[in-house]
Amino acid sequence: MLIKTLTIPSFRLILIALLCFSLPCLTVFGNKAPEKERSISAAKPNIVFLISEDNSKHFMELFDPNGVSTPAIEEMASNGLTYGHAFSNSPVCSVARSTLITGTLATRTGIHLHRKIKSAPMPDGLEMFPAYLRKAGYYTTNNAKKDYNAQEGEGVWDESSYQASWHNNPQSEKPFFHQETFTESHESRLHFDKERMNSYHPTDDPAQVKLFPQFPETPLFRYTTAYHRDKIREIDDWVAQKIKELEEAMVLEDTFIFYFGDHGGVLPGSKGYLYETGINVPLVVRIPENWKHLVPYQKGDSPEAFVSFIDFAPTVLRLADLEIPEPMDGQPFLGKGLEREALESRDEAYGHADRFDEKYEMVRSFRKGKWKYIRSYQPWYPDGLQNNYRYKMLAFAEWRSLYDQGKLDTIEAAFFEAKPVEMLYDLEEDPFETKNLADDPARTSVLNGMREGLNQWLAANNDLGFLPENLLVNEALDNPVAYGKAFHPELVKLIHISNWATQPWREVRANIFSTLQSGSYLERYWAYMAAASFGKSIASEYGEFPDWREEKQPMVQLRAIELMGILEIDNPFPALFSWIQGTRDPVAALIGLNTLVYFLDHSRFEPQTDPGDLVVRVSNPEVERRLAYLKGTW
Template sequence: MVSLKLLSKNRFQFTLGLLLSMAFMDSESVKANEIDKPVPATPNIVFLISEDNSKHFMKLFDPNGVETPNIEKMLESGLLYPNAFSNAPVCSVARSTLITGTLTTRTGMHLHRKIKIAPMPEGLEMFPAYLRKAGYYTTNNAKKDYNAVEKDNVWDNSSLKATWQKRPEENQPFFHQETFHETHESRLHFTNDVMMEHKVQDDPAQVFLFPQFPDTPLFRYTVAYHRDKIREIDEWVGKKIEELAEAGELENTFVFYFGDHGGVLPGSKGYLNETGLNVPLVVRIPENFKELVPYAVQEKPQAFVSFIDFAPTVLQLAGLEVPEQMDGQPFLGGGLNKTTLEKRDETYGHADRFDEKYEMVRSVRKGKWKYIRSYQPYYPDGLQNNYRYKMMAFASWRTLFNEGELNPQEAAFFKGKPVERLYNLEEDPFETKNLAANQKIVLKDLRRRLDKWMLEKNDLGFFPENILVNSAMENPVEFGEKHHEKLKELIAISDWATRDWDEVNDKVIESINSGDELERYWAYTVACTFGKKMGVDYARLPDFKNETSAIVQLKAIELSGRIGLRNPMPALTRWLNESTDPVASLIGLNTLVYFKDHSPYGKRFSSASLELKVVNDEVKRRLAYLDGTW
């Protein structure tokens, strides 16, 4: 049963002492509304969330960043977290994690955009609902973007007019969440006209470029433009802090400023790089509730915190029980120990479908080490995603690649990736030097940790989305629990890709010839990873025309193209034209676009050959690209 904790003796003594001391202050030095208000039993909590920005653009976190004086001022009475992470690098998935306190790969909320919405796990509410039950006034202004069913018990008001200032009782505690939109990816979808008219504050020739970016005037202008947007965040945060101060609520309110996931520049949003996951986080600590924090103000906790931890932290600060169904742990609140918190040095990331683009990628960071595991590494990071390529800098990057104008570091984005990548972030913060071949002990340890985490959390990414939509979305958590043992087998099969072909060839071929549907699907995926390295072993596989499962047959066709012995486009086209499942069709179109844009087979493909029976919005995106109308 959720209940509020009683005011402690220490809290009473602190409050009494504060009021007595304030009575002797010069009346001009303290606002009357801050003196007259009694200290409440529980704190207010405010989330100020900016869209699409990593920590790398604020000088508070990175020497190459811009000055943000209002956010910096928060630190005078607050904490700065250099190791704060979104678990996913895109809005809907990250925000679903925040509001539920769950890992979305376990709860079926991990795919952006949702084709079928997931229910909340049984017995779990979105965290503001618990606050409301405890007497809080809860407001959201106004972005939600959840991949889960939202009940009407979450918000007192969620709208563009929602504000904590409209609570019915002056002394009612509040939780308020507000989003700043001007840093969203869409703001960088500007045109040449904007570049001609809008003068950026920084000299583009002097801005810091990420090392994987081509050094062009367009990239430099785009970075400078984004830096101006970061300054706008700071102005907005300053206004919101001032609103609380003027109302006499600032010293009763925990204010969290953070980004909703990593940055918007190419290769950040939508990718498990640090620039896609490592968000800025500053928490202002109210004077009246500083005993709830195991740190002194102005400290910079090294503890790793991620979005699964935010909901438990809010409930802990409010004195409420944290539901067992939440996957994270509080990092602020009564009863926590600094020494224990500082031992937290791990975080996990996941990337799956973004709009119409598929690729399953997982990551684990432990201390300075970052491990990224790609499950379809032959798909380039630069695989077409219509929304990403609306940014002129993004599109120009691909043009330069196609023209052969990039160096190897810049061109890597448009080529296949290693199965495993390992980075020492202290020496290589932008993840350009893969140490997987040099640090075998670290590599194996992080691989093991990732496998263990995915199994413990019943990672639904191992089930193709058409299977999830057709069989799992009534209760994704239950589906994962029911298929726990099967998941263990699939993780083991997928890990064959981390070994040499000669070590695993017989296992892969046996699974393709005699495994069940999911075993065959993953065995074919592993074979696709090896591609031409299969050599003569490809002849040991069955003819894909005889495959009874449509989704497995798709992978078999994909393998035929990866081997390079035949043009896969005619078979892919037939497969797509025969498909009666729009989700399976979307997966098939991902394969088709891969071969069209990243193989010699695409030159002979014509979109006129496609006559799809069923489509959804994401399929329409792919068709628009193939038709040249996107």
């Protein structure tokens, strides 16, 4: 027989050749087989986050007919899923990114203030989610933004730098998680000057772009809008390049790609605010062919399911077939075993906004289906309250100037005036939230239901926003979650007190006066806040309030002084100057300076001495921002 005449080496060569024809995916003579073939047997999918800074869904044609075409992202959508109801929970980067990386609700875990004055520890028993992937064999990389308000700890990233990439994976068989941020759409890119306006000509004719209804009709607003639309096109070009890199490496069909914005957009009134333009982000997930069995949808679908940033970490872990840690707050929306019907029933999202740099305000939102409820806990502060970084944008500054000149209509001017305590919007009829239905008798049941839904959420998640930040920093941030649990019984009382602002004064006045006489420190603090929400309508009853000079707790005294000024009983500046100069706590000083700037810019009172001469004995970077504004050097 022929086989008997072959030498052993010859036999081996023939055997290898036969195997190569029948099993083309094998490696032969040390050369790697095509990655596309080898990757079919990958043990776990790769996962990539492509994150663009500062853009809501309202600028992409994929989500809004007035948006620009984004062919690469649209191609992603045809091979994946388009989420029209994706929310960042918070409308500002450090808080939103902290939520993403921890999978926790920032107001529960003490990471809800931008920028952090003190980092919060991770909750007991929880690590940032890439650490779990890394332990399970993933190569984890971040290029390169973090901006976390929580303490990162060890073992989260194999590499985090501007050179970090899944390309650097030392073991090609290891799955990878890669996160990358596109920074050219950041708010700072709209801090251009008039020279830039003369030299740069946007793709779209500014005269033809559609403005948001709250914006004044000016050439500057039109130019700024057109300019930002070009940034959306740049995002799309970047996404196209990243997808091409994965395709050329033949790992595309083993890789889930999440494209999304890190929160809402940068045009005035978006970033930093709980309107849809501030928190409704674009989200497209490309589904790899080899892992489509993990998704209960068809490619090209547009799920109606609501998803929030608290859900992203659990989703990634579910896709990687890993256990979801109990301290995470979100729910996975992709992964093995999930059913489409259950996912599509999710129709709620919660939002929170607190300090943004040096500007304080506490706002919460609740979205259920088409209804949007916004609760302002300090409604006397206008949205347009001075924030130095905001007003570096020419359009922002022009908007305020036009208001000061009385040249804005009611919708345009609302940004610079006191807000309602409660706002209710039908987003199907009013997508830009300009028609408040909270006082509509026909919507009373909806309003009550939304209010109660928010209140239950706040209590269930031990919202630490009910603490003045100086108290949070000094007492709670060593272990925010444990503090919140102990704080829960009092929080329930504070939520109840804060809701007195939603009721007629005649029904709550006795409760407010009683609480101011005998309540705890925080109960008195919130009773003053509730009273201030009624504004000048209760000025005639000011004599019933305790004398602010007799209040011994400094933060309660600050709110008492603020009430006196809001009711226009007396000039608040002498008391404020004295209070700010007397504090030894830099965070308390920052809170007091917020009140000072509010009265300086939004009241009829004039300070008796130059605010620029104010001497503050304690400081931090945010205090310095306020002092720069008072001195006119910002």
